[in-house]
Amino acid sequence: MTQRTIRFGVIGCGLMGKEFASAAARWCHLTDVNFIPVITAVCDANPDAIGWFKQAVPSVEKTFTDYRDLLADPDIDAVYCAVPHNLHAQLYVDIIRSGKHLLGEKPFGIDREANADIQKAIAENPEVLVRCSSEFPFFPGALQIAKWVEEGRFGKIIEVEAGFWxxxxxxxxxxxxxxxxxxxNGEYGCMGDLGMHVLHLPMRFGWKPANVRSLLSQIIEERPDGKGGTAPCETWDNAILACEVQTKDQAFPMLLSTKRIAPGHANTWFIRIQGTAFSAEFTTKNPKQLAWLPYEAGGKQAWHVMDVPYKSAYGTITGGIFEFGFSDSILQMWAAFCDEIANGTGRMLQPFHCATPEEAEFSHRLFTAALESNRTGGTIPL
Structure with a gap:
């Protein structure tokens, strides 16, 4: 099979930039894909951060400390950008205007005004593919729940809960x-940092909150500043958002939570859907396990639990008996982004695409309303 090579630049050589490099190095793990990413250039304002890429990624030919120099390189097709939220608007807009495809980190701007600038640049450059990073819905258990929603299995939705802790x-x-x-980071705190993961599937299902009542918590008020003193923690640690969803044929409550302080949890993503005909839940705390409860009137109510086969959006060399993990979900997300570049949105090898700018834009509407709800103690319409 002939593969299209997509030449990438990475702006921001921290943890997630390294994760992308690792995913690109594992591309042989995928089967029957007609595209491959090659990281040819990296950029970070801190020269020391570039060192790992020069040592670990042989395909890197150019390094920069000014992102504008990377964008001026005609030999780069697409960019992955992972920088603090206050830099999103300037860098994302410049990347989009340079004509290079972009996978950017959430929340796509430090606030709603910054996000509007990014959305304007996207509208002015429709030939550029722009997507938001969110890997957890690519777990096999999450994809199975998405399939059940598409099939209309749940009947009337009773309630939905999704979170990232x-x-x-x-x-x-x-x-x-x-x-x-x-x-x-912005006033959103944990919502901006974690919230797109929580909203990705509900938004994809068309479950947009009509209103929100928020409970925001600042638990630890100061931390060591690295200089022998302390500094105030200014952003929210935890957020619980109680929402009402109104679709064309039903209404139901949806509880969304983002928590930096959830004792015992190390990056736990989950979704639970309860319906009158079918219920299901999946959590990355038990990444191989999926639970569901089918129900018919007058019948028994019994949860079914099984190990989910290693069956991902894109085929892999891994046997179905093995366990799917975080590095696999990142690889699948990157495959979806490259697939959309190589084959076009309507001709992807499978239909589940990365989070969209429109989904990210709605997250800003929700988080802005959540801040207002916390200030006023009221329920805020969206």
Missing amino acids: HSSDLDPQKPINWKRRIAT
Whole structure:
């Protein structure tokens, strides 16, 4: 099979930039795909961050400390950008205007105004493919739930719950970083940092909140500043958003939660859907396990639980008996982005695409309303 080579530049050589490089190095893990990413250039304002790429990624030919120099390179087709939220508007807009396809990190702007600037650039450059990073819905269990929703299995929806929780911030001695500062992370706090993961599937199902009542928590108020003192934590640690969803034929409550301090959880993503005819739930805490409950009037109510086969959106060399993990979900997400570049949105090898700018834009509407709800104590319409 002839494969189209997509030449990538990486802007932001931190943790997630390295994860993309690792996914590109594992491309042989995929079967029957007609595209392959090759990272040819990287950029970071900190020259020390570039060192790992020069050592670990042989395809890297060029390194930059100014992202404008990377965008001026005609030998780059697409960019992955992973930088703090306050830099999204300027960098994403410049990337889009350069004509290079973009996979950017959430939340696509530090606030709603910044997101509007990005949306304007997208509208002015329709030939550029722009998508938002969100890998967890590519787990096989999540894809199976998406298929059940598409098939209309659930009957009348009773309620939905989705969340993304981790616990590393439970340690009060963890040094402060950019995610705890409004200037770099934004007022959304944990919502902007984690929320697109939570909203990805509900948005894809057409379940947009009509209103929101929020409960936002700031649990640890200061942290070590790395200089022998302490610094105030300015952003929200945890958020619980109680929403009402109104579709063309039904209404139901939906509870969304993003938590940096959830004792015992290390990056746990989950979704639970309860319906009158069918219920299902999946969590990455048990990544090989899927639970569902079919129901007929007068029948028994019994949960079924089984190990999910390793059956992903794109075929792999891995046997079905093995366990799917985080690095696999990133590889699948990247395959979806490259598929859409190579084959076009309507001709992808499989139909589940990455999170869209429109889905990211709605997340800003929701998070802005959640901030207002927290200030006023009321339920805010969207």
